[in-house]
Amino acid sequence: MSGFDKVVTSYEEALAGLEDDMTIIAGGFGLCGIPENLIKEIKRKGTKGLTIASNNAGVDGFGLGLLLEDKQIKKMIASYVGENALFEAQMMNGELEVELTPQGTLAEKMRAGGAGIPAFYTATGYGTPVGEGKEVREFDGRHYILEEALNGDFSIAKAWKADRHGNLMFRKTARNFNPMAITAGKISVVEVEEIVEVGQLDPDEIHLPGIYVNRLIQGTFEKTIEQRTVRTA
Amino acid sequence: MSGFDKVVTSYEEALAGLEDDMTIIAGGFGLCGIPENLIKEIKRKGTKGLTIASNNAGVDGFGLGLLLEDKQIKKMIASYVGENALFEAQMMNGELEVELTPQGTLAEKMRAGGAGIPAFYTATGYGTPVGEGKEVREFDGRHYILEEALNGDFSIAKAWKADRHGNLMFRKTARNFNPMAITAGKISVVEVEEIVEVGQLDPDEIHLPGIYVNRLIQGTFEKTIEQRTVRTA
Amino acid sequence: MALTREQLAQRVAQEFQDGYYVNLGIGIPTLAANYIPSDMQVVLQSENGLLGMGPFPLEEEIDADLINAGKQTVTMVEGAAIFSSADSFGMIRGGHVDLTVLGAFEVDCQGNIASWMIPGKLIKGMGGAMDLVAGADNIIVTMTHASKSGQSKLLSECTLPLTGKGCIRRVLTDLALMDIEDGKFILRERAPGVSIEEIINLTGGKLVVPDHVPEMTF
Amino acid sequence: MALTREQLAQRVAQEFQDGYYVNLGIGIPTLAANYIPSDMQVVLQSENGLLGMGPFPLEEEIDADLINAGKQTVTMVEGAAIFSSADSFGMIRGGHVDLTVLGAFEVDCQGNIASWMIPGKLIKGMGGAMDLVAGADNIIVTMTHASKSGQSKLLSECTLPLTGKGCIRRVLTDLALMDIEDGKFILRERAPGVSIEEIINLTGGKLVVPDHVPEMTF
Numbered sequence: 001m002s003g004f005d006k007v008v009t010s011y012e013e014a015l016a017g018l019e020d021d022m023t024i025i026a027g028g029f030g031l032c033g034i035p036e037n038l039i040k041e042i043k044r045k046g047t048k049g050l051t052i053a054s055n056n057a058g059v060d061g062f063g064l065g066l067l068l069e070d071k072q073i074k075k076m077i078a079s080y081v082g083e084n085a086l087f088e089a090q091m092m093n094g095e096l097e098v099e100l101t102p103q104g105t106l107a108e109k110m111r112a113g114g115a116g117i118p119a120f121y122t123a124t125g126y127g128t129p130v131g132e133g134k135e136v137r138e139f140d141g142r143h144y145i146l147e148e149a150l151n152g153d154f155s156i157a158k159a160w161k162a163d164r165h166g167n168l169m170f171r172k173t174a175r176n177f178n179p180m181a182i183t184a185g186k187i188s189v190v191e192v193e194e195i196v197e198v199g200q201l202d203p204d205e206i207h208l209p210g211i212y213v214n215r216l217i218q219g220t221f222e223k224t225i226e227q228r229t230v231r232t233a
Numbered sequence: 234m235s236g237f238d239k240v241v242t243s244y245e246e247a248l249a250g251l252e253d254d255m256t257i258i259a260g261g262f263g264l265c266g267i268p269e270n271l272i273k274e275i276k277r278k279g280t281k282g283l284t285i286a287s288n289n290a291g292v293d294g295f296g297l298g299l300l301l302e303d304k305q306i307k308k309m310i311a312s313y314v315g316e317n318a319l320f321e322a323q324m325m326n327g328e329l330e331v332e333l334t335p336q337g338t339l340a341e342k343m344r345a346g347g348a349g350i351p352a353f354y355t356a357t358g359y360g361t362p363v364g365e366g367k368e369v370r371e372f373d374g375r376h377y378i379l380e381e382a383l384n385g386d387f388s389i390a391k392a393w394k395a396d397r398h399g400n401l402m403f404r405k406t407a408r409n410f411n412p413m414a415i416t417a418g419k420i421s422v423v424e425v426e427e428i429v430e431v432g433q434l435d436p437d438e439i440h441l442p443g444i445y446v447n448r449l450i451q452g453t454f455e456k457t458i459e460q461r462t463v464r465t466a
Numbered sequence: 467m468a469l470t471r472e473q474l475a476q477r478v479a480q481e482f483q484d485g486y487y488v489n490l491g492i493g494i495p496t497l498a499a500n501y502i503p504s505d506m507q508v509v510l511q512s513e514n515g516l517l518g519m520g521p522f523p524l525e526e527e528i529d530a531d532l533i534n535a536g537k538q539t540v541t542m543v544e545g546a547a548i549f550s551s552a553d554s555f556g557m558i559r560g561g562h563v564d565l566t567v568l569g570a571f572e573v574d575c576q577g578n579i580a581s582w583m584i585p586g587k588l589i590k591g592m593g594g595a596m597d598l599v600a601g602a603d604n605i606i607v608t609m610t611h612a613s614k615s616g617q618s619k620l621l622s623e624c625t626l627p628l629t630g631k632g633c634i635r636r637v638l639t640d641l642a643l644m645d646i647e648d649g650k651f652i653l654r655e656r657a658p659g660v661s662i663e664e665i666i667n668l669t670g671g672k673l674v675v676p677d678h679v680p681e682m683t684f
Numbered sequence: 685m686a687l688t689r690e691q692l693a694q695r696v697a698q699e700f701q702d703g704y705y706v707n708l709g710i711g712i713p714t715l716a717a718n719y720i721p722s723d724m725q726v727v728l729q730s731e732n733g734l735l736g737m738g739p740f741p742l743e744e745e746i747d748a749d750l751i752n753a754g755k756q757t758v759t760m761v762e763g764a765a766i767f768s769s770a771d772s773f774g775m776i777r778g779g780h781v782d783l784t785v786l787g788a789f790e791v792d793c794q795g796n797i798a799s800w801m802i803p804g805k806l807i808k809g810m811g812g813a814m815d816l817v818a819g820a821d822n823i824i825v826t827m828t829h830a831s832k833s834g835q836s837k838l839l840s841e842c843t844l845p846l847t848g849k850g851c852i853r854r855v856l857t858d859l860a861l862m863d864i865e866d867g868k869f870i871l872r873e874r875a876p877g878v879s880i881e882e883i884i885n886l887t888g889g890k891l892v893v894p895d896h897v898p899e900m901t902f
Contacts, residue, residue, distance in 0.1 A: 003485020104773025104815030115556030127849025139351035199544030209547035223748035236703020337555025337597030349777030360631025432762030456530035
């Protein structure tokens with residue numbers, strides 16, 4: 001009766017089957033709520049030629065920035081990048097292809113991928129470089145462009161708490177892209193801070209049901225802060 | 234400093250501005266999680282010529298069925314109807330226009346209406362009467378039809394708990410269409426079982442943020458059960 | 467002998483696998499939940515927004531806020547999750563449910579299904595059926611093989627308005643289990659004591675009969 | 685005198701109304717939160733998934749899981765709510781945010797805005813800016829009226845790649861507050877001590893100067 005137990009015990013097992021040239025949908029915003037240990041495992045594995053959809057690309061030496069060091073990423077689909085020098089260098093010399101996608105469109109493309117919506121119209125990007133080559137259509141006198149769903153071979157994400165069936169809860173703004181990213185991957189791998197027994201989470205408080213989760217692993221997290229801003233009392 | 238206090242104290246005030254021939258998006262599934270007192274108030278007001286989008290149309294004498302008695306509904310957009318004799322009679326003799334919409338498409342049309350997505354593609358209904366007259370398009374070798382967003386002049390919905398800012402929590406399967414319905418109305422009115430002070434709800438556990446709620450009222454509910462099924466111990 | 471409702475439900479349950487998320491339609495499909503093998507766990511999805519549906523409640527457990535897609539009062543099992551209708555159909559449409567079982571009026575050998583409307587007679591609406599057949603890869607349709615008057619429901623082309631086009635690949639009737647491939651029904655199993663001839667006679671669409679067609683076992 | 689950053693923020697804050705849900709971009713727009721009138725309540729939306737953003741945390745309150753769209757550590761006020769990025773941009777795209785304030789490189793009198801890319805120089809991406817300008821009805825762009833070398837940023841046509849087309853109706857610069865109507869900038873207010881002539885000289889696009897153009901008051 002272990003069909004629903006999604007827990008794996010090693011990061012190797014968590015990313016088994018990830019191969020060169022695959023597409024990965026990743027959760028996280030900046031360095032907040034990123035699957036930091038799954039990223040480290042991809043670095044260790046040395047998988048190459050990856051296409052990664054993620055709002056950001058990490059920083060030098062942390063998050064997805066790690067995968068730039070050995071040139072593992074072929075293409076980034078992101079809304080905001082270049083917080084790290086290596087990224088900019090690889091983009092400028094053409095080693096790294098970048099598809100800039102508005103943040104809301106990126107989130108919606110992931111959601112659509114998970115929800116069986118192959119494409120949707122949005123006003124975002126109409127009349128801008130983002131709209132170039134895309135179908136334009138008028139609804140109610142306003143212009144919209146057609147955007148297609150995003151799906152991945154894998155998705156990697158981070159949640160706060162899970163039960164063994166993969167029912168997930170996120171914490172504060174570490175939720176961000178994680179729920180949609182998880183739904184959009186053929187094999188979804190989620191690392192969490194805590195795994196509880198089935199029945200311990202209130203069904204009304206689950207942010208994402210376990211049906212979307214294929215593999216679950218408990219990790220420990222550095223949670224690097226990008227912009228440490230404080231006030232004084 | 235009452236700009237965010239959404240609480241109104243009478244059902245009359247809750248539905249002020251609702252006029253003949255308007256469109257209403259309503260939450261609820263069957264008789265579960267329906268805004269039963271708001272419906273009663275519409276009956277009392279006698280508003281006519283209404284277009285109502287709701288998954289179901291209530292039963293004789295309860296829920297939206299009440300609005301059939303005085304022929305207040307001109308058109309129903311629903312996925313499953315005819316649980317009541319009056320509905321069938323009015324539909325058959327042409328007094329009531331009915332636009333049957335698949336349940337998932339209906340939910341997605343409401344979500345799209347609230348989320349600024351004017352239209353989306355779905356495989357649901359392709360090659361069936363639902364797809365007639367709609368654009369068909371192929372993505373990745375599969376056929377999809379184009380469905381447009383739904384928006385209303387008003388939305389009426391039911392939640393479980395709210396704070397005065399309109400942050401909402403739903404209970405069990407009474408959630409159903411309520412969150413999307415609320416986002417799709419120009420003026421959204423929500424009735425709840427309990428209103429708590431601001432700060433008493435955990436930000437991570439709010440199902441729908443108060444930004445979508447214009448008016449909030451505390452009610453008492455009959456919660457009629459449509460199919461009372463039990464097992465014996 | 468044609469299968470009873472209980473046998474139909476039992477045969478459906480043989481399609482379950484440990485770890486399957488399953489959506490069961492109203493009627494016979496719902497009964498299949500009673501026959502989940504004891505060495506197996508299956509989680510039931512109810513399209514009104516519940517994953518992890520349990521049995522009907524005891525009288526004292528009845529909760530008006532907890533119903534299934536058939537509007538019946540139900541319970542939740544441990545590990546259940548609640549979500550909105552939009553999220554529920556995202557789950558269905560996105561192909562995340564492993565198995566969907568639903569009834570029908572007619573199925574044809576092109577994989578078309580008609581299950582929601584009889585013009586002039588029954589116009590209650592499609593509910594979630596169109597979304598379910600469009601979203602699932604793995605669908606079993608359960609129905610009687612023929613009407614009471616002996617009219618086949620397994621046709622070369624559906625006569626009633628469709629629920630979905632080209633989406634059905636497996637049909638279980640009271641007489642037989644069939645797959646649909648390349649415009650033909652393929653007879654896979656027959657009900658105990660039912661002859662292949664009887665099945666051929668009551669099947670309107672093109673039917674392929676392999677050399678060996680085992681009887682169902684329960 | 686051209687407005688200081690603080691004065692720009694103060695003037696933005698005069699656009700707030702009690703009960704407004706507001707999204708403030710990085711930089712000067714964010715500063716406006718410091719000038720919310722005390723008799724008024726405004727709720728701040730941060731597009732990474734937070735409604736009800738509070739001030740920066742005290743040292744001991746810092747939480748890596750709680751940041752704003754500029755990736756800065758923040759806090760939550762009472763009544764805050766957390767949601768996913770898809771839900772956040774549903775909120776934005778659906779027009780539920782009452783006021784959006786953001787910076788720009790250029791704005792033109794057709795209501796076009798360029799704020800995210802300088803070809804060959806700055807290619808960091810648009811983040812949420814394209815969604816914000818496409819979703820909001822009520823947008824204020826804040827920027828300096830001209831570059832350091834005296835080039836106007838208020839043009840008849842943007843020269844940089846656009847963030848949004850025809851979506852800007854109000855611009856606040858260090859010299860003036862302008863509306864955009866029918867392909868023209870309409871001068872509404874001028875910074876204290878700044879002459880209309882100076883504004884005319886530094887505005888590239890067509891500018892309409894009404895008979896009375898009051899000085900801003902703080």
